[in-house]
Amino acid sequence: MIRSSLRQHHDISSRIASSITTTSGIGQAQSSRLIRRHITSLHLSKSSSHHIISTTRGLRVYHRSFAVFSPDDKDDKKKEEKKPQTELSKDSLKRLLEFSRSEWKWIGLSASTLGVTSSITLLFPYASGSVIDYTITNASDGHSPLLLASGLFGLSAIAGGGVYLRSVWLAKAGNRIVARLKQQLYASILRQETAFLDQHTSTGDLISRLTADATLVQQAVTSQAVAALRSIVMSLGSAGMLLYTSPTLAAVSCCTLPPVFIMTRQVGRRLAEQQKGIQELLGDATSLAEQSLNHVSTVKQFVAQDFEATRYRNSVAAAHQKAVDTAHMQAQLEAGAHIAGNAAILGVLGYGGTMVLDGSISAGDLTGFVMYSLLLAGNLSGLTAIYSDLIRSMAASKRILDILDREPLIETSSTASFQALSNSKNPLAQIEYIPATTSNLLSNDQAGESGQVASTEETVQRPQAASIDIQGLNFSYPSRPDMQVMNNFSLTIQPGEIVALVGGSGSGKSTVANVLTRLYDINDGTIRINDTDIQDYDPNDLRQMVGIVSQDPVLFRGTIRDNIRYGKWQNVSDEAIERAAKQAHVWEFAQTFPNGLDTMVGPTQLSGGQRQRIALARVLAKESPIIILDEATSALDAQSEHLVQQALQGLFAQGGKTIISIAHRLSTIRHSSRIAVIENGTVVQTGTFDELQSMNGPFRELMKTQLIGDAS
Numbered sequence: 001m002i003r004s005s006l007r008q009h010h011d012i013s014s015r016i017a018s019s020i021t022t023t024s025g026i027g028q029a030q031s032s033r034l035i036r037r038h039i040t041s042l043h044l045s046k047s048s049s050h051h052i053i054s055t056t057r058g059l060r061v062y063h064r065s066f067a068v069f070s071p072d073d074k075d076d077k078k079k080e081e082k083k084p085q086t087e088l089s090k091d092s093l094k095r096l097l098e099f100s101r102s103e104w105k106w107i108g109l110s111a112s113t114l115g116v117t118s119s120i121t122l123l124f125p126y127a128s129g130s131v132i133d134y135t136i137t138n139a140s141d142g143h144s145p146l147l148l149a150s151g152l153f154g155l156s157a158i159a160g161g162g163v164y165l166r167s168v169w170l171a172k173a174g175n176r177i178v179a180r181l182k183q184q185l186y187a188s189i190l191r192q193e194t195a196f197l198d199q200h201t202s203t204g205d206l207i208s209r210l211t212a213d214a215t216l217v218q219q220a221v222t223s224q225a226v227a228a229l230r231s232i233v234m235s236l237g238s239a240g241m242l243l244y245t246s247p248t249l250a251a252v253s254c255c256t257l258p259p260v261f262i263m264t265r266q267v268g269r270r271l272a273e274q275q276k277g278i279q280e281l282l283g284d285a286t287s288l289a290e291q292s293l294n295h296v297s298t299v300k301q302f303v304a305q306d307f308e309a310t311r312y313r314n315s316v317a318a319a320h321q322k323a324v325d326t327a328h329m330q331a332q333l334e335a336g337a338h339i340a341g342n343a344a345i346l347g348v349l350g351y352g353g354t355m356v357l358d359g360s361i362s363a364g365d366l367t368g369f370v371m372y373s374l375l376l377a378g379n380l381s382g383l384t385a386i387y388s389d390l391i392r393s394m395a396a397s398k399r400i401l402d403i404l405d406r407e408p409l410i411e412t413s414s415t416a417s418f419q420a421l422s423n424s425k426n427p428l429a430q431i432e433y434i435p436a437t438t439s440n441l442l443s444n445d446q447a448g449e450s451g452q453v454a455s456t457e458e459t460v461q462r463p464q465a466a467s468i469d470i471q472g473l474n475f476s477y478p479s480r481p482d483m484q485v486m487n488n489f490s491l492t493i494q495p496g497e498i499v500a501l502v503g504g505s506g507s508g509k510s511t512v513a514n515v516l517t518r519l520y521d522i523n524d525g526t527i528r529i530n531d532t533d534i535q536d537y538d539p540n541d542l543r544q545m546v547g548i549v550s551q552d553p554v555l556f557r558g559t560i561r562d563n564i565r566y567g568k569w570q571n572v573s574d575e576a577i578e579r580a581a582k583q584a585h586v587w588e589f590a591q592t593f594p595n596g597l598d599t600m601v602g603p604t605q606l607s608g609g610q611r612q613r614i615a616l617a618r619v620l621a622k623e624s625p626i627i628i629l630d631e632a633t634s635a636l637d638a639q640s641e642h643l644v645q646q647a648l649q650g651l652f653a654q655g656g657k658t659i660i661s662i663a664h665r666l667s668t669i670r671h672s673s674r675i676a677v678i679e680n681g682t683v684v685q686t687g688t689f690d691e692l693q694s695m696n697g698p699f700r701e702l703m704k705t706q707l708i709g710d711a712s
């Protein structure tokens with residue numbers, strides 16, 4: 001019951017995430033869910049699930065800056081902190097223009113319609129003045145009101161066509177840019193190294209970049225860009241017509257321009273700072289909602305609903321209070337521009353009226369002049385509003401481009417799909433996913449000096465069991481550099497061995513899996529697989545060589561079959577999926593569902609033991625030469641565990657697998673070839689079960705405290 005409602009909460013979480021930020025775009029909810037699930041599962045490795053929470057005046061404030069680990073980057077970040085973005089950043093603008101390059105054609109076309117529509121609009125005041133002069137003087141100079149009105153109507157129809165084309169072309173360009181931005185940003189987030197993602201103690205901030213920030217950028221490159229261009233063209237055109245009609249009057253109205261300009265600059269700066277703050281506070285609110293909705297059963301079990309609701313309330317209130325303050329500022333700016341514009345008009349009316357009386361200009365000229373002044377004032381005040389919006393959008397684009405342009409510290413090869421995604425000319429077209437080929441299945445002599453091996457998916461052989469050699473490994477997690485987790489850790493595992501890692505909680509067992517698959521790079525020492533340093537493998541190839549089943553495995557929304565072939569997709573046959581399902585004892589419970597392996601499951605719709613069995617089947621289908629079982633059978637009942645262990649034994653007896661088994665239960669480690677006892681990140685004892693049991697030492701101590709219960 002709780003689990004099924006959890007699923008709904010994931011959806012609600014998406015909606016809240018979207019609604020408290022600016023939303024737009026079709027399918028945002030779906031993409032939010034997808035994003036959330038994948039980003040969250042990136043954090044799901046045990047090692048990366050440590051959340052750092054600090055509380056400031058009752059508000060949960062997440063550490064949300066992008067900590068980057070090279071010294072240079074740190075300096076950059078400091079510089080950035082000192083200099084908040086309060087002006088239209090040329091770099092962001094330039095980078096954004098570069099990014100939009102493929103849509104310039106459409107933007108250019110829509111801008112070109114501006115020439116037509118603006119010229120026609122600029123004709124109206126002139127024509128109105130002519131009509132007035134005609135009616136006052138009844139002069140028959142050919143500008144008859146009816147003729148003018150008909151002519152202007154024809155031009156208006158042309159302008160209407162221009163407006164239509166501009167909207168269509170602009171929407172096309174904008175949607176393509178923002179789709180490409182989201183697609184590449186998401187791919188870029190997934191490519192970042194785990195340590196980088198660890199800095200995002202919640203996914204809310206990343207999601208707000210993909211939703212609210214992307215929407216702001218869309219507005220910048222489409223409506224705001226064209227509105228700015230239109231305002232500039234109209235302002236210049238109106239100013240030109242003012243000068244043409246009466247230079248003296250033009251000088252009078254120009255007196256109001258410098259104050260408007262100075263005010264725009266001043267208020268614009270403060271406005272940008274405020275906007276940045278609002279975006280951050282909204283991100284915090286999203287993070288809070290995200291966290292409690294993802295763990296709603298824990299919230300309820302601790303009767304913390306009201307606490308969470310209050311925290312969220314305060315967070316939302318803080319963001320919206322800031323938004324109200326900002327609105328005051330923005331209103332001041334707009335009101336100031338409005339007053340200045342009106343002052344100009346009144347000046348023109350007063351001074352122009354006397355000019356009409358002394359016959360220096362006609363009444364029609366004055367009317368035309370006033371209309372041009374109104375146009376100028378309207379467009380100038382429009383420009384001030386657009387300027388502040390553009391600053392906000394540029395801040396958002398910087399947040400996106402920061403990640404988009406970031407090279408991951410642990411670089412993986414680009415797959416064909418990634419290339420297709422990056423190079424796709426039309427981001428709105430559907431593309432087919434091309435799975436990575438398994439160039440990873442290396443035997444000792446296959447791994448060349450560089451560790452790079454040609455992709456040979458079709459001709460792939462059964463994997464050879466791999467050797468693992470870890471020497472003098474020192475490691476601390478980048479988020480806690482002062483806490484050394486692995487201390488001079490050394491362990492050699494022969495191909496085909498089953499080695500159990502045992503040790504107290506926090507001794508570093510799971511960290512071995514993290515560094516072996518290069519989720520994190522080590523500080524000192526070497527790790528070799530098949531005599532090749534893991535630094536020399538492409539991380540994707542390396543990870544294909546290692547299958548991990550964790551204590552709390554993640555299932556993705558899809559069928560059981562989809563979950564078993566996750567990552568290998570069409571590269572794994574139905575027979576192989578069924579074989580793996582039988583070996584991992586998924587088959588039995590799947591057959592009790594009406595759709596068997598094609599039953600839809602989600603992250604929470606199965607029992608812990610069932611999820612573990614599917615995760616095990618997924619790893620068996622992966623056919624990797626190294627398997628790490630991190631408390632992989634801990635959620636199984638005694639009988640299921642016995643069956644799975646038996647299946648694993650049978651499988652390992654066939655050869656081709658090197659196993660690292662992290663376990664607390666005696667039943668899991670009894671059949672290992674060797675046991676390594678770990679204390680504070682160091683191997684303190686190794687031997688067979690019987691050897692270790694027969695001597696005094698850490699293993700015996702551990703058995704007394706941890707394993708003894710199982711032994712009975």
Ligand SMILES: Nc1ncnc2c1ncn2[C@@H]1O[C@H](COP(=O)(O)OP(=O)(O)OP(=O)(O)O)[C@@H](O)[C@H]1O
Binds near residue numbers: 047512
């Ligand atoms: N992503 C991370 N960032 C910072 N510290 C981490 C991270 N993951 C783990 N740690 C720390 O590293 C140490 C070793 O953790 P690890 O998960 O390897 O222990 P373990 O032996 O597997 O423990 P257990 O038996 O409880 O699962 C712990 O002190 C833990 O707090």
